[in-house]
Amino acid sequence: MADKVTIADVARAAGVSRQTVSNALNTPEVVREETRRRVLDVVEELGYRVNQAARQMRTGRSRLIAARIDPEQDGINGSVGDRFLHGLTETAAREGYRVLLYTADGDDAETAAFDDLLGAYEPDAFVLMATHHGDRRTTWLAERGVPFVTFGRAWSDPAAPHCWVDVDGAAGTEAATRHLLSQGHRRIGFLGWPKGSGVGDDRREGWRRALAEVGLGVAGLHRETEDDVVPGEHAARDLLDRDPEITALVCASDSLALGALHVARAPGPAWLAGGHPHRPVAVVGFDDTPVARAIGLTSVRQPLAEVASSCLRLLTHRLDGGAGAPPEYLLLPPSLVVRASG
Amino acid sequence: MADKVTIADVARAAGVSRQTVSNALNTPEVVREETRRRVLDVVEELGYRVNQAARQMRTGRSRLIAARIDPEQDGINGSVGDRFLHGLTETAAREGYRVLLYTADGDDAETAAFDDLLGAYEPDAFVLMATHHGDRRTTWLAERGVPFVTFGRAWSDPAAPHCWVDVDGAAGTEAATRHLLSQGHRRIGFLGWPKGSGVGDDRREGWRRALAEVGLGVAGLHRETEDDVVPGEHAARDLLDRDPEITALVCASDSLALGALHVARAPGPAWLAGGHPHRPVAVVGFDDTPVARAIGLTSVRQPLAEVASSCLRLLTHRLDGGAGAPPEYLLLPPSLVVRASG
DNA sequence: TTCCCTAACTTGAACGATCAAATCATGCAT
DNA sequence: ATGCATGATTTGATCGTTCAAGTTAGGGAA
Structure with a gap:
């Protein structure tokens, strides 16, 4: 709480300008090797961490991925969503993203939630679950050019413009x-x-x-x-x-x-x-x-952990570079767990 | 995506200054009734929503609440955490907060996650689950003055300085x-x-x-x-x-x-x-x-939905006003669901 | 009339980062 | 020696809010 280390603090301590610190962290190739090292040392020493809010203001990227948490229906099938969410959170963290939760009851409530979230928190992307025929959510997002992946193929459109991952x-x-x-x-x-x-x-x-x-x-x-x-x-x-x-x-x-x-x-x-x-x-x-x-x-x-990490990988790949890449579709194989019942 | 409505757009359209728009939204009592109404109409009309990142920069408040999602151990008891998370997300939304997920495996990994999150996203508070004797997480947060509530009483300290909600x-x-x-x-x-x-x-x-x-x-x-x-x-x-x-x-x-x-x-x-x-x-x-x-x-x-909403209420009450209020402890009664087994 | 107070509103600055453009050496070809 | 491209770094502006201080108009009280 006490100390909030800013990029200016690092710059001062390292004897360089703010921008050089920023470059050392984000575009290391434009900074001289020796400078880069010095800056990174100071970053380490002062415990500097980039402030997302400030970065977001400038870049328009929040490094947040929004996902829905379901109201657990019968509780039996509900667990699928939770395993998926956990996988998502884990992979996201590894790629420098965080998962932001929302709830919604039905497609229309969900698009309303999209609108709210985009207005306030500006998540970089959405991950949707349980796609279905005539899914209004995907069209809503696509119309507005918001990046997203779905867990569940695009049932109504074999050549959907968005990425999906599904289990066969x-x-x-x-x-x-x-x-x-x-x-x-x-x-x-x-x-x-x-x-x-x-x-x-x-x-x-x-x-x-x-x-x-x-x-x-x-x-x-x-x-x-x-x-x-x-x-x-x-x-x-x-x-x-x-x-x-x-x-x-x-x-x-x-x-x-x-x-x-x-x-x-x-x-x-x-x-x-x-x-x-x-x-x-x-x-x-x-x-x-x-x-x-x-x-x-x-x-x-269903290999939910892989589904989740695949979803995230497809997303981050498009977010952090290949924005215009053609959509990828991934169909993962499930496995049979044999127990006493058959 | 196309139009990003800022407070300046609203100000221009309403014929007032930025600050007046801000006041109309956040401190309505200092704005003349008629002006307030005009501003709110324009807000509605243009579909203005406050940009969290910008607000956060100025106020230092992110309106994010961080919570852990567990790696579902045996899958049976895991569902407790998920029901709780869902309740949390729902109540949070109602109070103008969002839930940010993280994972961690063990107390130390979790305090490391705290550190990361606080540095980058600055969540306003944490909600912890499954407190135990000698919980290092609570001391870590308390030492740094980070607000938090726990689902699970403070087992080691009957007069804990933080709020908790638990089930009896x-x-x-x-x-x-x-x-x-x-x-x-x-x-x-x-x-x-x-x-x-x-x-x-x-x-x-x-x-x-x-x-x-x-x-x-x-x-x-x-x-x-x-x-x-x-x-x-x-x-x-x-x-x-x-x-x-x-x-x-x-x-x-x-x-x-x-x-x-x-x-x-x-x-x-x-x-x-x-x-x-x-x-x-x-x-x-x-x-x-x-x-x-x-x-x-x-x-x-366990009345998990109530536990979740109580946790959030205790938090937001302290965040949005009574910062120095003494901690509250809430012990909720469970109920017995009788089925065929006994 | 003069002064002060208050209500209502406006202005400038700041939060912390990054972008875009500017500066400044340095080396190399002309 | 001059010009020019290149590499390394710095400077100023900006993202969208809110804070803090400033302005303006309209009452009273002295």
Whole structure:
């Protein structure tokens, strides 16, 4: 608190001008080697750190990256966002950026938040999660020329003008289905979300593909429902009741998978309420949430740390130099974490 | 992006000076009613928003609050931090602040992060989580006069010079124990963490108190172990094996409780690996994590949203006025969420 | 009338950095 | 010797606010 070291203090102590100090730090190549070293020594000695606010005024760059923190919906899938945020914070710090949080409930509230943030704090970029068809957020940002990346591909536009990083959900469910096939299962159902969501359709597609590869069809083998435990339980029960030959289920999320497990399990311990005895059915979830780990649910794991660091790298690359570079798209492979459930 | 409206633009359009615009916004009482209205109209019309960086340069206040995001340890208890962060972000926005994230691994890394942040971004305050005995972070901040609040009381200092907000853990385990007593259980064990941790000792104390109230002792009824599922399972098995009369367990965390459930449950479904058949035992966890919800575990719930908003309120009150006010301590009551496990 | 006070508003400076232009050697070709 | 490009450094201006001091007009009280 006591001492606030400014660039002028350093300049005085090093016997050079402010600008030379600035250059020694930001454009070392224009400063004579010996001077540079002397300046850096003084910087070290006095514990000088650049004042972001002052720098921002002049350069217009805040070195802040804004990201949304979700109101944790069912708490199960919510953990994905948190792991991602943590990864983002870590990589950002390494690249000299900081993560600024905001919340918003719905696309329009979020664009309003963009507006507020840009007016006041001027973050250099935004990182968006959970993109969807007709995402108004991306168009809003693009129209105003604000840099951003999304975790989630541009579902509506295969040649989107912005960068995105995503996980190949179809590859995940395909691997899950193959795994079940390799275990001898032949009739493998799918529990997913209503059609029209990019993510959901993608995950269903992987399952379909794996079955098609071995000459199996998918008629009557899938159900679509809201992404929560109870709906998942109902859908699973319905599916299993109508087709007694189903022995395994691939699910679009751990929430749905948990619902399915309530149905699929053997008689069941007293502390797991609801659901009547049923035949054993293998279940695979998606996201490898803490809940999956806790209850031994096989699940598709997204490499969230890599997604986060990739997002940041794409951003900083464009921010710190290649502003006009063409957008890059990155599709990362998930991995299957096999546990007792299937 | 195109138009950046400054206070000078507003001044020109309203036919007043910059300072009057500033006053109309920040010190309305010194501006004539009519002028004020005119200025605010123009502000609205042009969409003027104060530039934080510029304001910060002059006032030294950034309106940023820094908070740590944890590297999610076992993922079960991690969710507590995320819910707290979300609450913080929401309340902060309402009070005109933003949350800036950082990560750190251990007290010393965290004080280093303080130093970095203070040098560059100058956050107005810090919010710390998970205080413990001999917390070096609080002394570091206090020595430098940096404002902060902690979620977690000052374990080592009953008259700490800083504000804190905490949840009454003892009251939580006490309520849990009473609940079990009311269900007819008489021998109720406790699974906790090694002595010396403020939080852990506090939670054990509530259990002890509830038993003492009805004249029961605690000899041989508790185990201390690392906070994770497998250690919890071992400790629970040990405890239950040695004392066949125990019919219920109160746990210091949902992780431990999950381990206990692995032991306590009836034969158990195929997908829950490990653990042999055992007598049914009621189990209560702590934190009401998503995992508890998912598996029907009775658990003590911390009012995290209130903790977060209280933390922020204490902070902003001191930042925006009463700087010298004596520290306030807030102990909030938790609540018991009863589910199938006990 | 003169003086002072207050309310309402304006002006100049400053926060700490960087940009753009200026200065000043130094070396090299003409 | 003159001119000119190059390298190393300095100087002045500026980003958008708010603080502190200054100005102006309009009342009263003496």
